[in-house]
Amino acid sequence: MIVRRFLLWARTAPAEARATGAATLASAYLRSVLSEEERHEAETALIALVDDPSPLVRRAIAEEMASSTDTPRTLALALIAEQSDVAALMLAHSPVLTEADLVDAAAIGDKLAQRAIAMRRCLPASVGAALAEVGCEDALVTLAGNRTALIADFSLERIVERCGDSGPLREALLERPDLPAGLRQTIAARVSDTLANFVTGCGWLTPERSARLAREATERVAVSLAAGGEASDAPSIVEVLRATGRLTPGLMLRSLLSGEPALAEAAFVSLSELPAERVAALLRDRRGAGLKALCRKAGLPAALEPAFTSAILALNGRGFDAGNARQGIDRGLMRAVLIACEALQGPETNALMALLRRMDAEAAREEARVLADSLADDAALALLIEADPSFLIELEAGDLRDAA
Numbered sequence: 001m002i003v004r005r006f007l008l009w010a011r012t013a014p015a016e017a018r019a020t021g022a023a024t025l026a027s028a029y030l031r032s033v034l035s036e037e038e039r040h041e042a043e044t045a046l047i048a049l050v051d052d053p054s055p056l057v058r059r060a061i062a063e064e065m066a067s068s069t070d071t072p073r074t075l076a077l078a079l080i081a082e083q084s085d086v087a088a089l090m091l092a093h094s095p096v097l098t099e100a101d102l103v104d105a106a107a108i109g110d111k112l113a114q115r116a117i118a119m120r121r122c123l124p125a126s127v128g129a130a131l132a133e134v135g136c137e138d139a140l141v142t143l144a145g146n147r148t149a150l151i152a153d154f155s156l157e158r159i160v161e162r163c164g165d166s167g168p169l170r171e172a173l174l175e176r177p178d179l180p181a182g183l184r185q186t187i188a189a190r191v192s193d194t195l196a197n198f199v200t201g202c203g204w205l206t207p208e209r210s211a212r213l214a215r216e217a218t219e220r221v222a223v224s225l226a227a228g229g230e231a232s233d234a235p236s237i238v239e240v241l242r243a244t245g246r247l248t249p250g251l252m253l254r255s256l257l258s259g260e261p262a263l264a265e266a267a268f269v270s271l272s273e274l275p276a277e278r279v280a281a282l283l284r285d286r287r288g289a290g291l292k293a294l295c296r297k298a299g300l301p302a303a304l305e306p307a308f309t310s311a312i313l314a315l316n317g318r319g320f321d322a323g324n325a326r327q328g329i330d331r332g333l334m335r336a337v338l339i340a341c342e343a344l345q346g347p348e349t350n351a352l353m354a355l356l357r358r359m360d361a362e363a364a365r366e367e368a369r370v371l372a373d374s375l376a377d378d379a380a381l382a383l384l385i386e387a388d389p390s391f392l393i394e395l396e397a398g399d400l401r402d403a404a
Contacts, residue, residue: 003041007048015054022049022057026064030071043072050078058086066093080105080113088116099124106130114139123149132158137166144172153180164190181225181233182240188221189246216362219251224327227260234266242270249304250355256311257333257359259324271298286316303348307356310340326370329363 006025010018028034029042046065049057062079065071066089076096080087090097091105091113103126106117117123118131118139123146131143132155140159143149151159156173160183163169170187173179192215222241226234241247247267255264261283269279272294282290291312295305312320314336324330338356341349 003038003045007045010049010052015056018049018052018054019056019060022046022052023060023064025049026061030064030068043075047072047075047078050075050082055083055086058082059089062086062089066090067095069095071096077101084110084112088112092116092119099126102127103130107134111136111138115142118143118149119146121148125150125152125155128152129155129158132156132162137163137169141166141169141172144169144176147176151176151178153183156180156183160186160190165194180236181230182236184225185218185222185237185240186244188225189218189244192218192221215246218246219254220328222246222251223255223258223260223263226255226263226266227258227323234262235270237263238266238270241267247271249300249308252300253304253307253311253355254329254359256308256315257329257337258327259315259318259322259330259333261312261315261320268294268298271300273297283312284316284320286313288313288316301348303344303346304352306344307337307341307352310337326366328366329359331360331363331367334360334363 003025006021010021013021025042026046029039029046034042046061049061052058058079061075062082065075065079071094073096076090076094079090080094080097080101087105087109091102091109097105102117102120102124106114106127107130109117114131114135115138117127118135119142120127123143128143128149128151131139132151135143140163143151144159156179159169160173164187170191174184174187222237226237238247241251247270252264252267255261255267265279265283268274268283269276272279274294274297279294282294285291288309291309292305295308296302300308311333314333318332334356338360341353341356344352
Protein backbone atom coordinates (compact mmCIF):
# COMPACT_ATOMS: atom_id res chain seq x y z
CA MET A 1 0.00 0.00 0.00
CA ILE A 2 2.85 2.42 0.79
CA VAL A 3 4.37 1.94 -2.66
CA ARG A 4 1.01 2.53 -4.31
CA ARG A 5 0.47 5.74 -2.37
CA PHE A 6 3.98 6.84 -3.36
CA LEU A 7 3.15 6.32 -7.04
CA LEU A 8 -0.04 8.33 -6.63
CA TRP A 9 1.85 11.13 -4.88
CA ALA A 10 4.58 11.12 -7.57
CA ARG A 11 2.03 12.04 -10.26
CA THR A 12 1.78 15.61 -8.96
CA ALA A 13 4.91 16.13 -6.82
CA PRO A 14 7.64 18.51 -8.06
CA ALA A 15 10.79 17.05 -9.65
CA GLU A 16 13.12 17.54 -6.68
CA ALA A 17 10.61 15.96 -4.31
CA ARG A 18 10.15 13.02 -6.70
CA ALA A 19 13.92 12.53 -6.83
CA THR A 20 14.15 12.47 -3.03
CA GLY A 21 11.23 10.06 -2.86
CA ALA A 22 12.75 7.80 -5.51
CA ALA A 23 16.05 7.68 -3.58
CA THR A 24 14.17 6.78 -0.41
CA LEU A 25 12.24 4.04 -2.20
CA ALA A 26 15.45 2.63 -3.69
CA SER A 27 17.12 2.65 -0.27
CA ALA A 28 14.14 0.87 1.27
CA TYR A 29 14.24 -1.75 -1.47
CA LEU A 30 17.89 -2.48 -0.75
CA ARG A 31 17.99 -2.19 3.02
CA SER A 32 14.51 -2.66 4.51
CA VAL A 33 12.73 -5.90 5.31
CA LEU A 34 9.89 -6.10 2.82
CA SER A 35 7.32 -8.76 2.10
CA GLU A 36 7.52 -10.48 -1.27
CA GLU A 37 4.54 -8.46 -2.51
CA GLU A 38 5.98 -5.16 -1.29
CA ARG A 39 9.34 -5.97 -2.83
CA HIS A 40 7.71 -6.73 -6.18
CA GLU A 41 5.72 -3.49 -6.08
CA ALA A 42 8.83 -1.48 -5.14
CA GLU A 43 10.78 -3.01 -8.03
CA THR A 44 7.92 -2.23 -10.40
CA ALA A 45 7.77 1.36 -9.16
CA LEU A 46 11.51 1.90 -9.55
CA ILE A 47 11.50 0.55 -13.10
CA ALA A 48 8.51 2.79 -13.93
CA LEU A 49 10.33 5.81 -12.48
CA VAL A 50 13.08 5.39 -15.08
CA ASP A 51 10.56 6.96 -17.47
CA ASP A 52 10.08 9.98 -15.20
CA PRO A 53 10.41 13.20 -17.22
CA SER A 54 13.03 14.58 -14.81
CA PRO A 55 16.63 13.31 -15.04
CA LEU A 56 16.96 14.08 -11.32
CA VAL A 57 14.78 11.08 -10.53
CA ARG A 58 16.84 8.67 -12.65
CA ARG A 59 20.09 9.95 -11.20
CA ALA A 60 18.77 9.58 -7.64
CA ILE A 61 17.89 5.93 -8.31
CA ALA A 62 21.25 5.27 -9.96
CA GLU A 63 23.16 6.76 -7.02
CA GLU A 64 21.42 4.38 -4.63
CA MET A 65 21.52 1.30 -6.85
CA ALA A 66 24.91 1.57 -8.58
CA SER A 67 27.05 -0.41 -6.13
CA SER A 68 24.51 -2.96 -4.89
CA THR A 69 24.42 -6.63 -5.79
CA ASP A 70 20.67 -6.57 -5.04
CA THR A 71 19.83 -4.16 -7.83
CA PRO A 72 17.29 -5.74 -10.20
CA ARG A 73 19.02 -6.52 -13.46
CA THR A 74 16.12 -5.11 -15.47
CA LEU A 75 16.48 -1.82 -13.63
CA ALA A 76 20.25 -1.76 -14.17
CA LEU A 77 19.83 -2.30 -17.91
CA ALA A 78 17.21 0.43 -18.07
CA LEU A 79 19.52 2.89 -16.29
CA ILE A 80 22.55 2.25 -18.55
CA ALA A 81 20.33 3.13 -21.51
CA GLU A 82 19.69 6.59 -20.05
CA GLN A 83 21.62 9.86 -20.36
CA SER A 84 25.38 9.77 -19.88
CA ASP A 85 25.71 10.81 -16.24
CA VAL A 86 23.13 8.25 -15.10
CA ALA A 87 24.48 5.46 -17.29
CA ALA A 88 28.06 6.18 -16.19
CA LEU A 89 27.21 5.61 -12.53
CA MET A 90 25.91 2.15 -13.27
CA LEU A 91 28.59 1.27 -15.80
CA ALA A 92 31.39 2.22 -13.44
CA HIS A 93 30.12 0.38 -10.38
CA SER A 94 27.19 -2.00 -10.87
CA PRO A 95 28.13 -5.62 -10.07
CA VAL A 96 24.97 -7.00 -11.71
CA LEU A 97 26.09 -6.06 -15.22
CA THR A 98 27.60 -8.94 -17.18
CA GLU A 99 30.58 -8.89 -19.54
CA ALA A 100 28.17 -8.95 -22.47
CA ASP A 101 26.32 -5.92 -21.08
CA LEU A 102 29.59 -4.00 -20.73
CA VAL A 103 30.86 -4.97 -24.18
CA ASP A 104 27.57 -3.79 -25.73
CA ALA A 105 27.64 -0.57 -23.73
CA ALA A 106 31.23 0.09 -24.82
CA ALA A 107 30.24 -0.34 -28.46
CA ILE A 108 27.30 2.09 -28.40
CA GLY A 109 28.22 4.38 -25.49
CA ASP A 110 29.58 7.91 -25.63
CA LYS A 111 32.88 9.11 -24.14
CA LEU A 112 31.53 9.32 -20.60
CA ALA A 113 30.11 5.81 -20.76
CA GLN A 114 33.30 4.37 -22.19
CA ARG A 115 35.41 6.06 -19.53
CA ALA A 116 33.10 4.74 -16.82
CA ILE A 117 33.54 1.20 -18.11
CA ALA A 118 37.31 1.64 -18.38
CA MET A 119 37.63 2.58 -14.71
CA ARG A 120 35.79 -0.49 -13.35
CA ARG A 121 37.75 -2.61 -10.92
CA CYS A 122 38.96 -5.99 -12.22
CA LEU A 123 37.67 -5.25 -15.72
CA PRO A 124 37.55 -8.52 -17.74
CA ALA A 125 39.83 -8.96 -20.74
CA SER A 126 36.85 -9.22 -23.12
CA VAL A 127 35.64 -5.76 -22.14
CA GLY A 128 39.16 -4.39 -22.39
CA ALA A 129 39.34 -5.80 -25.92
CA ALA A 130 36.08 -4.07 -26.85
CA LEU A 131 37.35 -0.74 -25.55
CA ALA A 132 40.67 -1.23 -27.34
CA GLU A 133 38.75 -1.63 -30.58
CA VAL A 134 36.17 1.18 -30.33
CA GLY A 135 37.03 3.27 -27.25
CA CYS A 136 37.76 6.99 -27.52
CA GLU A 137 41.18 8.31 -26.55
CA ASP A 138 40.06 9.40 -23.06
CA ALA A 139 38.63 5.94 -22.41
CA LEU A 140 41.85 4.28 -23.56
CA VAL A 141 43.93 6.51 -21.29
CA THR A 142 41.66 5.57 -18.39
CA LEU A 143 41.86 1.89 -19.31
CA ALA A 144 45.65 1.98 -19.54
CA GLY A 145 45.81 3.62 -16.12
CA ASN A 146 43.51 1.02 -14.53
CA ARG A 147 45.95 -1.37 -12.83
CA THR A 148 43.18 -3.84 -11.98
CA ALA A 149 41.99 -4.20 -15.57
CA LEU A 150 42.92 -7.37 -17.46
CA ILE A 151 44.20 -6.28 -20.87
CA ALA A 152 45.40 -8.92 -23.32
CA ASP A 153 48.59 -8.28 -25.27
CA PHE A 154 46.69 -8.10 -28.56
CA SER A 155 44.44 -5.43 -27.03
CA LEU A 156 47.45 -3.40 -25.93
CA GLU A 157 48.80 -3.68 -29.48
CA ARG A 158 45.48 -2.47 -30.87
CA ILE A 159 45.47 0.49 -28.47
CA VAL A 160 48.94 1.53 -29.63
CA GLU A 161 47.95 1.00 -33.27
CA ARG A 162 44.88 3.23 -32.94
CA CYS A 163 46.10 6.00 -30.63
CA GLY A 164 49.85 5.54 -30.23
CA ASP A 165 50.47 9.20 -31.08
CA SER A 166 48.67 10.35 -27.92
CA GLY A 167 51.16 11.54 -25.32
CA PRO A 168 48.93 10.89 -22.27
CA LEU A 169 48.12 7.40 -23.56
CA ARG A 170 51.79 6.54 -24.15
CA GLU A 171 52.62 7.73 -20.65
CA ALA A 172 49.84 5.64 -19.10
CA LEU A 173 50.87 2.55 -21.06
CA LEU A 174 54.54 2.86 -20.17
CA GLU A 175 53.63 2.92 -16.49
CA ARG A 176 51.97 -0.49 -16.77
CA PRO A 177 54.28 -3.23 -15.46
CA ASP A 178 52.62 -5.79 -17.75
CA LEU A 179 53.31 -3.88 -20.98
CA PRO A 180 55.21 -6.24 -23.32
CA ALA A 181 58.76 -5.21 -24.13
CA GLY A 182 58.02 -5.20 -27.85
CA LEU A 183 55.29 -2.62 -27.35
CA ARG A 184 57.60 -0.50 -25.19
CA GLN A 185 59.99 -0.48 -28.12
CA THR A 186 57.17 0.43 -30.53
CA ILE A 187 56.14 3.35 -28.31
CA ALA A 188 59.74 4.53 -27.99
CA ALA A 189 60.10 4.51 -31.77
CA ARG A 190 56.90 6.53 -32.22
CA VAL A 191 58.07 9.07 -29.66
CA SER A 192 61.40 9.41 -31.46
CA ASP A 193 59.68 9.85 -34.81
CA THR A 194 57.32 12.45 -33.38
CA LEU A 195 60.18 14.45 -31.91
CA ALA A 196 62.16 14.17 -35.15
CA ASN A 197 59.23 15.46 -37.19
CA PHE A 198 58.70 18.29 -34.72
CA VAL A 199 62.29 19.59 -34.77
CA THR A 200 62.42 19.21 -38.55
CA GLY A 201 59.16 21.11 -38.95
CA CYS A 202 60.50 23.91 -36.76
CA GLY A 203 63.62 24.13 -38.90
CA TRP A 204 65.93 23.44 -35.95
CA LEU A 205 67.61 20.46 -37.62
CA THR A 206 67.86 19.09 -41.13
CA PRO A 207 65.66 16.07 -41.87
CA GLU A 208 68.75 13.88 -42.15
CA ARG A 209 70.16 15.04 -38.81
CA SER A 210 66.87 14.67 -36.95
CA ALA A 211 66.33 11.21 -38.48
CA ARG A 212 69.74 10.09 -37.26
CA LEU A 213 69.13 11.41 -33.75
CA ALA A 214 65.76 9.69 -33.64
CA ARG A 215 67.28 6.42 -34.84
CA GLU A 216 70.07 6.56 -32.27
CA ALA A 217 67.63 7.35 -29.47
CA THR A 218 65.46 4.39 -30.49
CA GLU A 219 68.51 2.14 -30.58
CA ARG A 220 69.57 3.14 -27.06
CA VAL A 221 66.10 2.38 -25.75
CA ALA A 222 66.04 -1.00 -27.52
CA VAL A 223 69.38 -2.05 -26.05
CA SER A 224 68.32 -0.94 -22.58
CA LEU A 225 64.95 -2.71 -22.74
CA ALA A 226 66.47 -5.95 -24.00
CA ALA A 227 69.15 -5.90 -21.30
CA GLY A 228 66.88 -5.04 -18.40
CA GLY A 229 63.88 -7.25 -19.11
CA GLU A 230 62.97 -10.91 -19.00
CA ALA A 231 64.70 -13.52 -21.13
CA SER A 232 61.81 -13.42 -23.59
CA ASP A 233 61.92 -9.64 -24.03
CA ALA A 234 64.91 -9.42 -26.38
CA PRO A 235 63.39 -11.72 -29.04
CA SER A 236 60.10 -9.82 -29.00
CA ILE A 237 61.93 -6.50 -29.30
CA VAL A 238 63.93 -7.85 -32.22
CA GLU A 239 60.77 -8.97 -34.00
CA VAL A 240 59.28 -5.48 -33.60
CA LEU A 241 62.47 -3.89 -34.90
CA ARG A 242 62.65 -6.29 -37.81
CA ALA A 243 59.01 -5.75 -38.75
CA THR A 244 59.49 -1.97 -38.79
CA GLY A 245 62.81 -2.03 -40.67
CA ARG A 246 64.77 -0.78 -37.65
CA LEU A 247 66.89 -3.88 -37.03
CA THR A 248 70.19 -2.71 -38.49
CA PRO A 249 73.80 -3.90 -38.16
CA GLY A 250 74.51 -0.60 -36.39
CA LEU A 251 71.95 -1.42 -33.72
CA MET A 252 73.38 -4.91 -33.25
CA LEU A 253 76.86 -3.45 -32.95
CA ARG A 254 75.63 -0.90 -30.41
CA SER A 255 74.23 -3.74 -28.32
CA LEU A 256 77.63 -5.48 -28.29
CA LEU A 257 79.60 -2.29 -27.62
CA SER A 258 77.30 -1.40 -24.73
CA GLY A 259 78.29 -4.60 -22.97
CA GLU A 260 74.63 -5.65 -23.09
CA PRO A 261 74.54 -8.24 -25.89
CA ALA A 262 71.03 -9.64 -25.30
CA LEU A 263 69.56 -7.76 -28.25
CA ALA A 264 72.44 -8.65 -30.58
CA GLU A 265 72.17 -12.33 -29.62
CA ALA A 266 68.41 -12.36 -30.28
CA ALA A 267 69.03 -10.60 -33.60
CA PHE A 268 71.56 -13.23 -34.66
CA VAL A 269 69.03 -15.95 -33.84
CA SER A 270 66.29 -14.23 -35.82
CA LEU A 271 68.41 -13.34 -38.85
CA SER A 272 70.40 -16.57 -39.10
CA GLU A 273 67.44 -18.84 -38.30
CA LEU A 274 69.79 -21.01 -36.26
CA PRO A 275 68.72 -22.55 -32.93
CA ALA A 276 69.18 -20.21 -29.99
CA GLU A 277 71.46 -22.72 -28.25
CA ARG A 278 73.75 -22.89 -31.29
CA VAL A 279 74.02 -19.09 -31.56
CA ALA A 280 74.68 -18.80 -27.82
CA ALA A 281 77.54 -21.31 -28.07
CA LEU A 282 79.12 -19.51 -31.05
CA LEU A 283 78.96 -16.11 -29.40
CA ARG A 284 80.50 -17.39 -26.13
CA ASP A 285 83.34 -19.31 -27.78
CA ARG A 286 86.48 -17.46 -26.61
CA ARG A 287 88.40 -18.67 -29.67
CA GLY A 288 85.97 -16.94 -32.01
CA ALA A 289 85.48 -20.06 -34.09
CA GLY A 290 82.46 -19.77 -36.30
CA LEU A 291 81.88 -16.04 -35.75
CA LYS A 292 82.48 -15.11 -39.38
CA ALA A 293 80.18 -17.88 -40.52
CA LEU A 294 77.53 -16.67 -38.08
CA CYS A 295 77.80 -13.11 -39.43
CA ARG A 296 77.38 -14.37 -42.99
CA LYS A 297 74.48 -16.60 -42.03
CA ALA A 298 72.81 -13.55 -40.48
CA GLY A 299 73.30 -11.60 -43.72
CA LEU A 300 75.67 -8.98 -42.31
CA PRO A 301 77.89 -7.17 -44.84
CA ALA A 302 81.39 -8.67 -45.09
CA ALA A 303 82.95 -5.28 -44.34
CA LEU A 304 81.37 -5.35 -40.86
CA GLU A 305 82.69 -8.79 -39.88
CA PRO A 306 85.93 -7.45 -38.30
CA ALA A 307 83.95 -5.05 -36.10
CA PHE A 308 81.52 -7.72 -34.94
CA THR A 309 84.26 -10.32 -34.42
CA SER A 310 86.47 -7.98 -32.40
CA ALA A 311 83.53 -6.75 -30.32
CA ILE A 312 82.42 -10.32 -29.48
CA LEU A 313 85.97 -11.43 -28.62
CA ALA A 314 86.45 -8.38 -26.40
CA LEU A 315 83.15 -9.17 -24.65
CA ASN A 316 84.27 -12.74 -24.06
CA GLY A 317 87.53 -11.47 -22.61
CA ARG A 318 85.61 -9.85 -19.75
CA GLY A 319 82.66 -12.26 -19.60
CA PHE A 320 80.05 -12.25 -22.34
CA ASP A 321 77.15 -12.04 -19.89
CA ALA A 322 78.88 -9.81 -17.32
CA GLY A 323 76.72 -6.81 -18.20
CA ASN A 324 77.54 -3.13 -17.92
CA ALA A 325 77.33 -1.21 -14.66
CA ARG A 326 76.57 1.98 -16.60
CA GLN A 327 74.28 2.48 -19.54
CA GLY A 328 75.73 3.43 -22.89
CA ILE A 329 78.75 2.55 -24.99
CA ASP A 330 81.67 0.94 -23.13
CA ARG A 331 84.82 2.78 -24.21
CA GLY A 332 87.03 -0.23 -23.45
CA LEU A 333 85.09 -2.36 -25.90
CA MET A 334 84.99 0.50 -28.37
CA ARG A 335 88.77 0.88 -28.20
CA ALA A 336 89.27 -2.79 -29.10
CA VAL A 337 86.97 -2.50 -32.11
CA LEU A 338 88.57 0.73 -33.36
CA ILE A 339 92.03 -0.87 -33.22
CA ALA A 340 90.77 -3.89 -35.16
CA CYS A 341 89.12 -1.80 -37.87
CA GLU A 342 91.34 1.25 -38.33
CA ALA A 343 93.62 -0.45 -40.88
CA LEU A 344 90.73 -1.52 -43.10
CA GLN A 345 90.00 0.35 -46.32
CA GLY A 346 87.10 0.81 -48.72
CA PRO A 347 83.82 2.77 -48.96
CA GLU A 348 81.96 0.45 -46.61
CA THR A 349 84.82 0.62 -44.13
CA ASN A 350 84.70 4.41 -44.20
CA ALA A 351 81.02 4.32 -43.31
CA LEU A 352 81.74 1.83 -40.53
CA MET A 353 84.52 3.98 -39.08
CA ALA A 354 82.28 7.04 -39.17
CA LEU A 355 79.64 5.08 -37.22
CA LEU A 356 82.21 3.84 -34.69
CA ARG A 357 83.64 7.32 -34.17
CA ARG A 358 80.15 8.75 -33.59
CA MET A 359 79.53 6.05 -30.99
CA ASP A 360 82.91 6.75 -29.41
CA ALA A 361 82.12 10.47 -29.24
CA GLU A 362 78.76 9.64 -27.66
CA ALA A 363 80.52 7.49 -25.05
CA ALA A 364 83.07 10.22 -24.41
CA ARG A 365 80.32 12.76 -23.76
CA GLU A 366 78.57 10.41 -21.35
CA GLU A 367 81.85 9.67 -19.57
CA ALA A 368 82.60 13.39 -19.31
CA ARG A 369 79.13 14.09 -17.92
CA VAL A 370 79.52 11.46 -15.21
CA LEU A 371 82.98 12.73 -14.32
CA ALA A 372 81.77 16.34 -14.27
CA ASP A 373 78.95 15.39 -11.89
CA SER A 374 81.48 13.65 -9.64
CA LEU A 375 83.80 16.67 -9.65
CA ALA A 376 80.89 18.98 -8.79
CA ASP A 377 79.93 16.68 -5.90
CA ASP A 378 83.52 16.80 -4.62
CA ALA A 379 83.47 20.59 -4.80
CA ALA A 380 80.19 20.75 -2.90
CA LEU A 381 81.61 18.48 -0.16
CA ALA A 382 84.74 20.63 0.09
CA LEU A 383 82.61 23.76 0.55
CA LEU A 384 80.60 22.08 3.30
CA ILE A 385 83.74 21.04 5.17
CA GLU A 386 85.24 24.50 4.73
CA ALA A 387 82.11 26.11 6.17
CA ASP A 388 81.77 23.59 9.02
CA PRO A 389 84.82 21.37 9.76
CA SER A 390 82.75 19.31 12.21
CA PHE A 391 80.86 17.97 9.18
CA LEU A 392 83.97 15.94 8.21
CA ILE A 393 84.09 14.35 11.69
CA GLU A 394 80.42 13.37 11.44
CA LEU A 395 80.99 11.98 7.97
CA GLU A 396 83.97 9.86 9.07
CA ALA A 397 82.02 8.61 12.10
CA GLY A 398 79.19 7.54 9.81
CA ASP A 399 81.63 5.67 7.57
CA LEU A 400 83.04 3.84 10.60
CA ARG A 401 79.54 2.84 11.70
CA ASP A 402 78.76 1.54 8.22
CA ALA A 403 82.02 -0.45 8.18
CA ALA A 404 81.24 -1.99 11.55
